[in-house]
Amino acid sequence: MLSQSERIKIAKRVAEELSEGQIVNLGVGIPTLIPDFLGDKKVFLQSENGLLGMGPTPDDENVNMDLISASKKPITMEKGASLFDSSDSFVMIRGGHIDVAVLGALQVDQYGEIANWAVPGKSILGVGGAIDLVAGAKRIIIACTLQAKDGKSKLVKKLTFPSSGTRRANILVTEHAVFKFTNTGTELIEILSDISMEKLKEITGVEFGYDNVKISSSKITK
Amino acid sequence: MLSQSERIKIAKRVAEELSEGQIVNLGVGIPTLIPDFLGDKKVFLQSENGLLGMGPTPDDENVNMDLISASKKPITMEKGASLFDSSDSFVMIRGGHIDVAVLGALQVDQYGEIANWAVPGKSILGVGGAIDLVAGAKRIIIACTLQAKDGKSKLVKKLTFPSSGTRRANILVTEHAVFKFTNTGTELIEILSDISMEKLKEITGVEFGYDNVKISSSKITK
């Protein structure tokens, strides 16, 4: 199980990837921590159940369970927020109007193809808006642990879990390292922990480029 | 040229076909006269440029040329009116939510197939929402003169003008007679002028049933 400090490390690093004024959709889990680490950077959060301009959690007395996030948590509206129905929300998502989607993943292959909605052999009974976001967002950031609970790498040569679509992720942010995906494969762009290059190769089994790696292990907050 | 009294006769007769509470889209020309003859009967007028609940023409000082009918005339909104964009307006029209469309026509064939948007040999440069309404309205009433300016019958055995679609009209109201269309052909259901049955057959050249004709020539207001 990932420690809260490692979850925060991932969220902080993803926050660095976001730019002022962007329209961002945050998936469940680690991505929901990101708003705490944006500092002065103003981004607009879209929630696929029908809101642009999602604000922080309300006080208990202002909770309205008909003003909720896609994770079904009570939220507030920022100034300038707008409300719409599910079909219009997915016009925004599928139509390429979301600048960045930050999603979790079960696996990501060496070209950035994502598996984030189904585990083979288990009942596949939920997809939500995950594959709409994969198909439609301008930029896709995957935020997750490097390894699954069973120790296997989530960054893999070839997906063994069902694909979320042919549209590929741009970058993968984990507690140990940040990878970028291009047509030729994976590139390691930053190391975020004390992990060695050898260990990273061993865990992932993926051949990644590392000509220009930033070492940021000093950022570790344990 | 049809006299105003004959235009009014057609509009009055169509008004009788409308029922309390119906959603109605009125085409240009004679159909626009109908609201004056509804009496206590309340119908809701839809305008395809984005309004349900169209009210009468405003006073001069209340004209806003951004609150207009599909005929581009200034209008008002009734209580309970709603505004929407063109795509939502045609969800309403094409999706089968308009109870009655009252349209003009160039020709109607003996089964009710309509030609109301293009004249062969002339430049075909306008269709508007005509064929959307033909495709989508639950009931289609054609309101027009029996004869074109050249004297030819608009009710014809076979269309020679471009069809507005395979969806057929339910009834045709002219200054002389009202016809109903079924799968087996045309049925004369009412005579509105002093015209003789022979003359009506001669003009139209269409074999119509007339087992149950109402003679309403007393309604003529000349």
Added chain:
Amino acid sequence: MNKLIDRSDALNYIKDGDTLLVGGFGLSGTPLTLLDELANSNIRDLTVVSNNLGEVGKGLGKLLVSGNLKKAVGSYFTTNRDAVEAWKEGKLEIELVPQGTLAEAIRCGGAGIGGFYTKTGIGTTLADGKEQKVFDGETYILEQAIKGDVSIIKALKADTLGNLIYDHTARNFNAVMATAGEIVIAEVDEIVEVGDLHPLEIVTPHVYVDHVVLNKYVKKGGVYVESI
């Protein structure tokens, strides 16, 4: 208001084997009162189209418990373990549809559109067996429109004509479902006079609404609780 009916009379419009479009995202925007009536009825073999099946024993979850359902079409069932169990035991058919495809298919159902080509799902198992077509160099898959025999939706207020407004994100699937049911029954918290809802505020024009039922639940602390 002549569209107002008793909640028990709503069942007169729903019969065995119907396809029901049911509004809501989680429990928000769900017609809880109408679902209670259904759960207490003998209506069986329903196909429900809804984003999810409520929660265990709540909202649409009640219909699972009471055995009204044959099939569920939606995007997310994992969080209702009753649904997962019923599916495993072969008691419930499930058709999984991406959330955006679901919303668009319902919109098309109400819009006189038979099908549409979407970019969602390309390269996934959800596209298996579906027709593909290339437009402008990009591949899309064909999805069919979804219509319902009856839509049961939840709005905040109706005016006496049947115009509807929704509570914030409770609008979700309700607005498109209002267009795509042969019969549409809206559950509302309040009925107001015609003119009380501004033309720019109305989300669902009255043309789409056949019947209105009053919600028997009242909101306390931001959540609907059974009224006393």
Added chain:
Amino acid sequence: MNKLIDRSDALNYIKDGDTLLVGGFGLSGTPLTLLDELANSNIRDLTVVSNNLGEVGKGLGKLLVSGNLKKAVGSYFTTNRDAVEAWKEGKLEIELVPQGTLAEAIRCGGAGIGGFYTKTGIGTTLADGKEQKVFDGETYILEQAIKGDVSIIKALKADTLGNLIYDHTARNFNAVMATAGEIVIAEVDEIVEVGDLHPLEIVTPHVYVDHVVLNKYVKKGGVYVESI
């Protein structure tokens, strides 16, 4: 407001040969100021997608006179005799599209949908050469999505983020065109503070709007007249 640009700078985003989506129904909801800039420019060979081409010498009619247009895609050109003449003389290509199909095709262009099957046009010459498909026993024809290089639209007000509201029926094609242009420029009468437009009132969320230009016309007697 950082989306606000001078009207003359709007031309920097439009180039020869572009496809332009232009809002409006007749002259209502038409970006008159932006069209004046275009008419006074040397930009040529534009394809304009708009319900109609304004009136003779007004709105889009000005672009016909000034020779900016190569092609027009829309539903109704008969009432602008300049358009009819230009077409007869072979100076203007025209593609006629039913009004509802036009609106839907533009919506699809902005929605990640490549094409759709509509019931409009079955049995007409406008369906000639178009693919047909039967869904649930009913025949539909395939129509392709429409996208623009640039959308120029007209709204009543923008807030400083770029959220838009429209004046009554002037909303018409503007709302869908806001979603379907690679670049979207909105002409507005007034810019208000963020928060002045209520979330339930906003029709076009700011995500769709790239640039905002102030309308140089002012309304008198319900009609836009040139400002002094």
